[in-house]
Amino acid sequence: MPQALLEVRDLSIEYRARDATVYAVSGVSFQLAPGEVLAIVGESGSGKTTVGMAIPRLLPGEAAVTGGAIRLGGTDLLALHDAELRSYRGRRVAMIFQDPVAGLNPVIDIGSQVAEILTSHLQLDRKEARRRAVDLLYRVGLAEPERVARAYPFQLSGGMCQRVMIGIATALDPELIIADEPTSALDVTIQAQILYQLERLRQERGTAILLITHDFGVVAQVADRVAVMYAGRIVEEGPVREMLKQPLHPYSHALLATLPRVDGARAHLHQIPGQPPELTRPAERCPFLPRCPKALSRCRQEPPPLLEQPGGATHRVACYNPVWQDAAG
Numbered sequence: 526m527p528q529a530l531l532e533v534r535d536l537s538i539e540y541r542a543r544d545a546t547v548y549a550v551s552g553v554s555f556q557l558a559p560g561e562v563l564a565i566v567g568e569s570g571s572g573k574t575t576v577g578m579a580i581p582r583l584l585p586g587e588a589a590v591t592g593g594a595i596r597l598g599g600t601d602l603l604a605l606h607d608a609e610l611r612s613y614r615g616r617r618v619a620m621i622f623q624d625p626v627a628g629l630n631p632v633i634d635i636g637s638q639v640a641e642i643l644t645s646h647l648q649l650d651r652k653e654a655r656r657r658a659v660d661l662l663y664r665v666g667l668a669e670p671e672r673v674a675r676a677y678p679f680q681l682s683g684g685m686c687q688r689v690m691i692g693i694a695t696a697l698d699p700e701l702i703i704a705d706e707p708t709s710a711l712d713v714t715i716q717a718q719i720l721y722q723l724e725r726l727r728q729e730r731g732t733a734i735l736l737i738t739h740d741f742g743v744v745a746q747v748a749d750r751v752a753v754m755y756a757g758r759i760v761e762e763g764p765v766r767e768m769l770k771q772p773l774h775p776y777s778h779a780l781l782a783t784l785p786r787v788d789g790a791r792a793h794l795h796q797i798p799g800q801p802p803e804l805t806r807p808a809e810r811c812p813f814l815p816r817c818p819k820a821l822s823r824c825r826q827e828p829p830p831l832l833e834q835p836g837g838a839t840h841r842v843a844c845y846n847p848v849w850q851d852a853a854g
C-alpha cells in the first residue's frame with residue numbers, strides 16, 4: 526500500500542450521558558492513501574458519523590475518545606491544541622455534511638461564506654477573496670457563480686447548496702475531505718453530479734476522500750476501498766471490486782444481498798432479520814452473532830479481530846467463520 530495520508534489506529538469513542546454510556550466506536554483502524562477514496566458503509570447507528578467527526582475533532586462535548594490515534598501526514602490530530610486544530614481544519618482536512626442547507630449560515634450571502642474561509646486562513650483582501658470565491662463556485666459546477674454568490678441559502682436548491690459546501694470544503698485545497706452522506710438528501714440526477722465533482726477533485730487535486738454512505742451503489746461508483754461497519758467496529762475492509770465479488774463477512778454478504786441486481790435476478794429487496802445490539806456495554810462476543818447464520822461457539826467467547834486474509838493482504842475481515850470457506854468447500 527502507498528504511504529498513508531490518514532492513519533486511524535484502534536480508535537474507541539464513547540458518548541457519556543448521565544445514566545448511560547454508549548460504546549459507539551470500538552477499536553477502529555484503517556488507512557487512507559493520498560488520492561484514495563475509502564467508503565465507510567453500515568446500518569444506521571453503526572458509528573460512521575462518529576468516526577468521521579472524530580478526525581477533524583468535531584465531536585460533541587458528551588463524546589470521549591477513550592483510545593487510539595489519528596494521524597494525518599504523520600501529525601497526531603488528537604494531540605493538537607485548539608489554535609493548531611483551527612489551522613488544520615479547512616486547510617488540511619475538511620468536512621462535508623449530509624444536510625447542506627443546515628451547514629450554511631442562513632443570514633449571510635453565499636459569496637461571503639465562501640470568502641470567509643479564504644480570508645480566515647490566507648492573507649487576502651476582501652475583493653480578492655470575493656473574486657476567488659466566485660471562481661470556486663464556478664469550479665464546483667454552478668452555472669452563474671456571480672448570481673449564486675449574491676444569493677442566500679434559502680434561494681438555492683439542495684443540490685446547489687451541496688455544491689457550495691463542496692466549494693467551501695475545497696477552498697484551501699485540503700489533502701483530505703470527509704464527506705458524510707453528501708448525496709443522500711438529493712435526487713438521483715443531482716447525486717450523480719455531486720459524485721462526479723468529488724471524483725474530479727480526486728483526479729485533479731489528488732484529494733483523499735473518506736466517503737460515509739449507506740448506499741452500495743455510490744460505493745461501487747466512486748470508492749477504491751470500502752470498510753463495512755457494524756455496531757461500532759469495522760467488520761470487513763477491502764478493495765471495492767473484491768468486496769462486491771466476494772464479501773467475506775456474513776454481514777457484508779447479507780448487506781450486498783439486499784441490493785437489487787442489474788440482471789434482475791433479485792428483484793425484491795430483503796432486509797437482514799434482527800436488530801443491531803445495544804451499545805451500552807462493551808462487546809464480549811461478536812456483535813453480529815444474534816443475526817448470523819454461520820455462528821460458531823467461538824463467536825460467543827470474544828469479538829473476532831479484523832485480520833488480513835490469505836491471498837488478499839489488503840482484504841481484512843473480523844469473522845471466525847468467513848463466507849469464502851463455503852466457496853472453498
Ligand SMILES: Nc1ncnc2c1ncn2[C@@H]1O[C@H](COP(=O)(O)OP(=O)(O)OP(=O)(O)O)[C@@H](O)[C@H]1O
Pocket residue numbers: 540541542547549567568569570571572573574575576585587739804
Ligand atoms: N450525541 C450523542 N449522544 C449519545 N449517543 C450518541 C450521540 N451521537 C450518536 N450516538 C450514538 O452513537 C452510535 C453511533 O452513532 P453514529 O451517528 O455515529 O452512527 P451512524 O452510523 O452515522 O448512523 P446514521 O447512518 O444513522 O447516520 C449510535 O448508537 C448513536 O445512537
Ligand SMILES: [Mg+2]
Pocket residue numbers: 573574575
Ligand atoms: Mg451518520
